[in-house]
Amino acid sequence: MVHSLVLQTVFISYCYILIQILLCGNNASEIRSESSSRRGNLSNLLVKDRLLETRHGVESAIYCSILCLDSNPCVSFFYSPLSSECRLHSITLGKVSGAVTDIGSQYFVSQRGIGYIGDTCRNHSDCVTGNSECRSGHCWCGAGYSFNPRLKSCDANCSLGYSDQYMLYSRHFLHQNNRVEHVNVTLDQCRELCTSEAAFTCKTFEYGYLSEKCSLQEVTYLDVPGSWYEDKYYFEFDYYQRDCL
Known part of the structure; x- marks a missing residue:
């Protein structure tokens, strides 16, 4: 299977309800569903590649998963129980280089990150993003196409720069x-x-x-x-x- 790197599968599933007791928002409610799978290959690591932001004081992996869902470009995240840090990433991290040790850190990929840019693959059909291809064992945008994390696409031109x-x-x-x-x-x-x-x-x-x-x-x-x-x-x-x- 293309996602054989999922050495240990742990799912975070929930209904996403934007209410005051969760994220200190207003009275509006937005309900969505999402699940995230834990990938053991990047456990105990800190990776900087395509890091969107780091949130401190996050109480659990579930809250971190909610933050990722609430951030449109986010498709994967690390959660560190010891430091209560939540690190959001704009690509799916397959094999990485330059990682440093972060004891206890756990890596999760959301549903929308499966087969996405950066994920592991064996052939082009494993890559779900339009104009992407399987190259060197990972899904990347094809030659000439720019990765657009905001639109989750590979685009011929970048209209916003x-x-x-x-x-x-x-x-x-x-x-x-x-x-x-x-x-x-x-x-x-x-x-x-x-x-x-x-x-x-x-x-x-x-x-x-x-x-x-x-x-x-x-x-x-x-x-x-x-x-x-x-x-x-x-x-x-x-x-x-x-x-x-």
Whole structure:
């Protein structure tokens, strides 16, 4: 099964009622239903990838699940009983890198996060988001499409602008479409250069790990599909597509 990473399944199921005793709201009531499944592969970890926000003083995983449901971009969350922290994420976290230890932390994925961006997959049909694909064992937006956490979609254009987050498409590049090139920079610096570029809207960038070359572009694969190449010779260039706000 594609979700074999669910080593221990614990479901949080409830009717979501927005009332004063739960979230200190007003007298209006909004009733929805949701369930979240616990995934044991990320237990006892703290992950920063696509972190939306951290809430402190949250009493239980159920309350944390309610906060995730109330946040439109949220599809998964960590709850730490020892610190009472609730950390909301905009993607489903399959295998991750750069995680640090957080003893007691539990990871949950909501119903809407199953087969979503970042989730594990074996083939394209496992990925439920439009214009997404199974790439390197995870569901990601296809080449040229920007992840839109607000609309939960992969979009050809970002009508409200672009964020400071990027999605990787490894070992590919757009030939002869660079607006600006920088050398002797790190990947993090290249990402920041694209985000802060003022002369044009930097939608994508390519980074060469061996040459430390950073190429900024205002086009995507969808704009110039004939310029799309796999890096079969240099084995160093990765393509990064910028997310929507």
